[in-house]
Amino acid sequence: MLSSDEVRNNQLVIGGIPATELADEYGTPLQVYDVAKIRRQIRAFARVFVEQHVDYAVSYASKAFACVAMYQIVNQEHVHIDVVSAGELATALAADFPMERVSFHGNNKSYEELQMAMHHHVGTIILDNFYEIGLLAQVLEAADAEVNVMLRVSPAVSAHTHEFIQTGQQDSKFGFDLLTGQADQALQQVLAEPRMHLQGVHSHIGSQIFATDGFKIETQKLVHLMQHWRDEYDYLPQVINVGGGFGIQYTDADHPIRPEAFVEQIITTLKTETAAANLPLPAVWIEPGRSIAGPAGVSLYRVGSQKTIPAVRKYVAVDGGMGDNIRPALYGAAYEAVAADNVAPTETEVVTVAGKYCESGDILVKDATLPPVQAGDVIAVLATGAYGYSMASNYNRNPRPAVVFVENGSAQVVVKRETLADLTRLDVKLSD
Ligand SMILES: Cc1ncc(COP(=O)(O)O)c(C=O)c1O
Numbered sequence: 383m384l385s386s387d388e389v390r391n392n393q394l395v396i397g398g399i400p401a402t403e404l405a406d407e408y409g410t411p412l413q414v415y416d417v418a419k420i421r422r423q424i425r426a427f428a429r430v431f432v433e434q435h436v437d438y439a440v441s442y443a444s445k446a447f448a449c450v451a452m453y454q455i456v457n458q459e460h461v462h463i464d465v466v467s468a469g470e471l472a473t474a475l476a477a478d479f480p481m482e483r484v485s486f487h488g489n490n491k492s493y494e495e496l497q498m499a500m501h502h503h504v505g506t507i508i509l510d511n512f513y514e515i516g517l518l519a520q521v522l523e524a525a526d527a528e529v530n531v532m533l534r535v536s537p538a539v540s541a542h543t544h545e546f547i548q549t550g551q552q553d554s555k556f557g558f559d560l561l562t563g564q565a566d567q568a569l570q571q572v573l574a575e576p577r578m579h580l581q582g583v584h585s586h587i588g589s590q591i592f593a594t595d596g597f598k599i600e601t602q603k604l605v606h607l608m609q610h611w612r613d614e615y616d617y618l619p620q621v622i623n624v625g626g627g628f629g630i631q632y633t634d635a636d637h638p639i640r641p642e643a644f645v646e647q648i649i650t651t652l653k654t655e656t657a658a659a660n661l662p663l664p665a666v667w668i669e670p671g672r673s674i675a676g677p678a679g680v681s682l683y684r685v686g687s688q689k690t691i692p693a694v695r696k697y698v699a700v701d702g703g704m705g706d707n708i709r710p711a712l713y714g715a716a717y718e719a720v721a722a723d724n725v726a727p728t729e730t731e732v733v734t735v736a737g738k739y740c741e742s743g744d745i746l747v748k749d750a751t752l753p754p755v756q757a758g759d760v761i762a763v764l765a766t767g768a769y770g771y772s773m774a775s776n777y778n779r780n781p782r783p784a785v786v787f788v789e790n791g792s793a794q795v796v797v798k799r800e801t802l803a804d805l806t807r808l809d810v811k812l813s814d
């Protein structure tokens with residue numbers, strides 16, 4: 383899984399710096415990002431649209447990983463973001479991210495969140511349900527404001543991925559249902575709201591998807607919807623937002639296609655279907671999260687205790703675990719681990735890399751092939767950049783790790799390590 387520029391003298395190198403040096407300098411557990419990889423993937427997505435002459439927006443789904451520096455990098459690449467909470471919006475504001483390039487998602491945005499979005503002139507509100515149409519209308523009235531909106535529809539496309547992280551099927555908490563006519567009803571309501579300017583339609587079929595056929599069906603359904611809305615309601619969407627979900631490689635068992643190949647499929651389908659329906663080509667927005675942040679991230683841990691159960695298993699415990707990466711415990715997600723100072727060992731053994739949390743399921747990598755390691759050695763878990771730190775917790779009152787960005791051989795802390803004092807910062811002693 384490692385490319386040639388990530389290995390030097392059998393050592394793992396991230397953005398030009400040996401991983402063991404980063405661990406020594408910043409401590410462990412440590413979340414490290416190779417910023418060049420983030421930029422490369424954003425540019426690869428944008429290039430497809432430019433080459434195909436399609437009006438577009440790449441909107442980074444920042445739930446995958448958000449911090450001020452990450453929003454700054456995305457802004458430097460001139461693309462959009464989507465946020466799903468006041469917290470993500472506040473972080474984007476702290477990064478001076480241009481609000482007109484922000485879309486606000488979520489199936490239960492509060493009045494206060496919508497108010498905050500209007501106050502800061504967020505570019506697009508992605509409307510998810512009837513309650514929200516009413517709520518937004520109230521906010522707009524009170525603020526005497528207008529806003530661009532999109533309707534999120536639930537396209538009933540079943541994507542080939544883990545059931546827990548599938549969001550596009552009909553039985554979903556997200557979006558207006560297409561099959562039962564809810565989407566049409568929502569369209570009529572929004573068209574009747576003078577303060578809402580409907581840009582188009584959004585859908586998202588799932589996450590960590592490996593096959594393009596789900597996106598082909600999704601795109602076909604959206605074009606059929608465009609046609610239906612034009613014919614029945616004299617409304618033509620200017621934008622089709624197909625969401626994210628482009629799968630990445632976590633282990634050698636994954637055989638993903640290039641993330642941008644999904645976009646090629648979407649555009650090909652869109653061109654064919656719109657031509658057949660005599661519709662103009664809409665702008666296409668995509669919302670990749672994992673494919674931008676995931677491959678760029680590496681988690682560094684130090685080995686502590688080891689336990690061998692003869693003829694059963696050897697456990698190698700590290701100083702992090704489910705608090706900084708819940709995905710193995712939550713989804714059974716598989717990762718690849720390497721010894722940072724011996725990435726291509728001649729002698730190997732199969733071990734289970736366990737975390738330090740009081741939970742039997744706190745396993746980071748089951749059956750990792752590693753060289754024999756000792757206490758103090760650095761183990762790197764690869765491709766942890768998405769939904770790792772962003773889903774981190776303080777379970778067992780462990781501080782969350784620091785996050786370091788590395789680019790062109792220089793490193794910078796972009797999120798400080800939590801301290802023990804941080805852990806009690808919000809606690810209030812009982813009054814006497
Ligand atoms: C609406 C929406 N857009 C984009 C994404 C990003 O998905 P991914 O990180 O799989 O690209 C998600 C998460 O699945 C989502 O719910």
Ligand SMILES: N[C@@H](CCCC[NH3+])C(=O)O
Binds near residue numbers: 445
């Ligand atoms: N958190 C999930 C993905 C969620 C997608 C968000 N809509 C994961 O780790 O794979």
